[in-house]
Amino acid sequence: MFRINDNFTKLPASYLFSEVARRVNAYAESHPGADIIRMGIGDVTRPLCQAAVDALHKAVDDEASGETFHGYGPEQGYSFLAEKIARYDYRKRGIEIDIDEIFVGDGAKSDTGNIGDILSTANRVAVTDPVYPVYVDTNVMGGRAGDLGADGRWSEIEYLPCTAENGFVPALPVNNPDVIYLCYPNNPTGTTLTRSQLKVWVDYCREHGALLLFDAAYEAFIREEDVPHSIYEIEGAREVAIEFRSFSKTAGFTGIRLGYTVVPKELKGLDDKGNKVALNGLWRRRQTTKFNGASYLTQRAAEALYTEEGQRQVKETIDYYLENARILREGLAEAGYETVGGINSPYIWLKTPGTMTSWEFFDYLLDRYHIVGTPGSGFGPSGEGYFRLTAFNTHENTRRCIERLGATDRK
Ligand code: MLT
Secondary structure, rough: OOOOOOOOHHHHOOOOHHHHHHHHHHHHHHHOOOOOOOOOOOOOOOOOOHHHHHHHHHHHHHHHHOOOOOOOOOOOHHHHHHHHHHHHHHHOOOOOOOHHHEEEEHHHHHHHHHHHHHHHHHOOEEEOOOHHHHHHHHHHOOOOOEEEOOOOOOEEEEEEOHHHHHHHOOOOOOOOOOOOEEOOOOOOOOOOOOHHHHHHHHHHHHHOOOOOEEOOOHHOOOOOOOOOOEEEOOOOOOOEEEEEEHHHHHHHHHHHHEEEEOOOOOOOEOOOOEEEEEEHHHHEEEEEOOOOOOOHHHHHHHHOOOOOOHHHHHHHHHHHEEHHHHHHHHHHHHOOOOOEEEEOEEEEEEEEEOOOHHHHHHHHHHHHHHHHHHHHHHHHHHHEEEEOOOOOHHHHHHHHHHHHOOOOOOO
């Protein structure tokens, strides 16, 4: 009889956010009157901005006429969008990225998960802890994680703790990993690294021949000066880093899906004969084979975000969420919670009170206040005793959330 991929059977029964949704739905069913405020998964609440809506309508009209109809597009994305990305997301910041180094996809979750296809299963992986669970789970699926220990750690993954003790700044690895995942602004802690802190990682990767998988999905939330928007702001990063970007949180594309991945041409890894091979070509081969391109409609909508009007509207939306982050940060402090994040990020990471575990606090918040967040331990062992709230709800619900916790927005 055929065999399955046994690695899947090693995974916890469900993905973190599916488990949160399952518990919340069960609670809602048994408490029909409960007015639940959802601040769990980082899903947005603001509608698409007008520039994107107009572009979508226009793109639908294009598809309605034989003359302007688009069928299969280029698997790596239309050049009309890649050109805007290269110009506005990179050249404007003094970074040169060629359009054939940009691969438009259906979101950073898929790309950070799929990138393992082009990497040897023999690579040793390091992740910050806590971490976006997709990096770990997809390495389990790919056979790079070893076995799950009683301490919640996978035997072959190196964990780089980010805790209050080290100011949520990960130390460099000690086991010489081949692949390192970093996400900044960080999901889940909402913290950032400065230019000089990020340089340490790029230098490390150059020295050790390691690949840096840099997830910049939350870059649009950066408001402080010394926080790089792209890993390529750091000298030498083109030789070692792949960058993932997303339109989900930037422009409310969680439902319509779009992101992109940058694979610089200088970036090379070894094959089994010791030859250096460019990852750009491998990722292109992977995408052209397994992916048929993001939809024409979505790419036209994203293109419109780069117009003057689009940029203004995107900033307005991000400012809206950052205001929620401020309300949460200040309100939680007033209610006696210790928090980090929420300055250049939509995520607030808070210490659970007393000795409560993350899941105990989840149940407590849900049952007592009808507030949903995400238990820190779901993001990794060092997340135990922490909890994540998102700033993606409405102003009104965000204020109601802190009022339920005994605080008021004083602004
Ligand atoms: C999160 O809540 O961490 C994210 O929304 C999940 C995602 O982007 O896939």
